[in-house]
Structure formats: structure tokens, C-alpha cells
Amino acid sequence: MEHLIQAYKEFSKKGNCGIAPFISKIHSKEDIIYNLLALHIDKIDFITSLLEKQTNSYNELFDFLAEYPVELKFSKQLFTHRENPEMNMAFLYGINAAKPIIISLLKSHFNLSEDIANFSSVWMTMVESWYSRLDVNNLTAKHMKDISEETAEIIIKLNKHYDK
């Protein structure tokens, strides 16, 4: 349990959340996970509001994301533990919150039509492929942009193939 508390401390630094209210709620490992997920939801709301204000282009998106390595690592953990319904829902919450903003950036960068951009298979595949390739030991803007371009190009091609 110690490492989870440590993880929470690290994780809560950026969100200005204190450890005291958290400690008082701990009864089990499930409680810790529950509180970590609740904190993640708050952080997603906060980060998404900044994302909307601070990014105007596809390139800026990755500079922005590189500022949040702990949150990205946390999301990657949710992604790799999606067989757990709570973690999957928290993961989906994050990607759905960012979806309108990121789709609009992808649309202009890749000249996507309205149909493709809003197609949920395209969005989910981009996100899942991106996360599965994300190297948490290299959360640079360049790495994140490179894997995004790789996956986007393949998926746009696939979408054309199946919608022929």
C-alpha cells in the first residue's frame, strides 16, 4: 500500500491536492484505487480546460502533453488494466473529455472529412494504437507526435479501404 500512497503524493503535486483528506479515507487497497481514480477525473477536467485554452495546432498538442508525464503514465496504466471496469471507465472518461479538442486538431492537420473524424472506430483506434505504442520512458513531444502520425496515417488508409 505504501507505494500507492507514494504514487498518490507524486500524482497530487500538480493538482494541489493534499494528502491528509486522502489518508483519512483509506480502509483498503480498493479505497486507494477509488480515490486515485477520483483524483484522476479531477485532473482530467483541469487539464482538458487548459488544453482547450493553450493549444491551437496539432504540433502544440504534443508540447502540451509533454508537460504532464505523470498523468500520461497514469492513463497508460489505466489503458493496460482495462479488463478492470473501473479503470476502463476512467480511461474512457479521459479520452472522451479530450475528444472534441483533439479531433478538431487532427481534422485540420490531416485534412480529414467530417465523416472520418467523427467516426468512433477511427477515434478509438487512434487512441488505442497511440497508447499501445506510447513509451512511458520517453514522453517527449517528438516521440508522442511520431507515434501519432504513424498510427493516423495507417488508420486513415484503413478507413478508406473498409468504406469502399
Add this chain to the structure above:
Amino acid sequence: MMSVSHGIRQKCIEKGYEHFALYGPENLSINKISKEIGSSRASFYHHFGDIEVFIEKLLDMHWRMSQQFCSFGARECENYFPDLYLLLEQYPIPLKFSKQLFLNRNIPAFNYLFMKTYNASASAFILKLFAKQFGLHQNDEDTYNLWLTVGESWYSRLDINNLSAKKMQKLAEEIMNSVLKFISSGLYSKMQK
């Protein structure tokens, strides 16, 4: 009438589809497939050129199977339990194929097709039955997210050596119990804000 050449090509795709489903994409063997259909390696290359083109044909076949499954399900399934699982039981090879796509989702083409077939069946009939079975009154997007959550868990725990309707339904019930518990939690309400 189908030509001999076209017949071999089709047999090769059907056998390859089965091998992909049973052994996974990493274990596809041109030698084994050719041998099982009584053909040769040279004939395989004559028809497909390389393994990548062959895999594309297998994915196309899966998409066609999925469309067939969707239209059959929309016509025949009236209830989520047990109809959906009785129907799935009739499709063991496509189900195993889907599980292989699920296990290999780091490959964008596999991930894309997995999501595309998952979404197609959801919108054709499953989502409606799912919402009715569990009395869900969320909007479409939230219901879809719940369905996606059930699917993630279901596919990751699906035992491809026991695809009986009873076993698959039991697994779905277990997962749904924890999803329903989660829906009643404060965390889920927080996500709905």
C-alpha cells in the same frame, strides 16, 4: 462456375482464417495452410504475392462474417440473455478471430477492425438489447461506454477453449455485476457531471 484457380485461392483464405483464429497471426504458416488444402507454397505466392496481402484478405473475410453476424443478430435476437450468447456460440471461429484481433491490438489494422466490428454489432442490435436487459437509461454515448467496458473485460477473460453459450453468458453476468456496482458509485456519478 468457379475456376480451379479461384477455388484454391478461396480455400486458402478459408483455411488461413481458421488458422489465424486458432493459432494467432504470429503463427500463420504458409506451408501448413498449403499442405492442409492440398496445395503448394508456390501456388500461395502465385495467388497472394506475400503474407501481408494474405492477411488483408483474412481481415476482409472477417469483416464480411461480422456483417453477416450483425444482420442475423438484428433479425433473430430479441433479448440480450440468452439470445446473444446462443448466437455467438454459432460463430466459434469468428469469435476466436476477434479474440486474436483483441490480443494483437498494438497492430493498427487489427485494432481498427476489432473496433469496427464491435461498433457495427453494437449499433446493429446489441446496444439496444443491452440497455433493455439492464434497465439502463443513460444517453447513447454513456450506454456505449458501458458496453465498451463490458467488452474489454469480457474479451480479456474469454476462454477460447470453452465457447459454450452458458459459459460466455456467465462471464458476461459476472462482469455486468461489477459494472452495475460501479454505476451506483459516486465515482460514476462524478464522471457523468
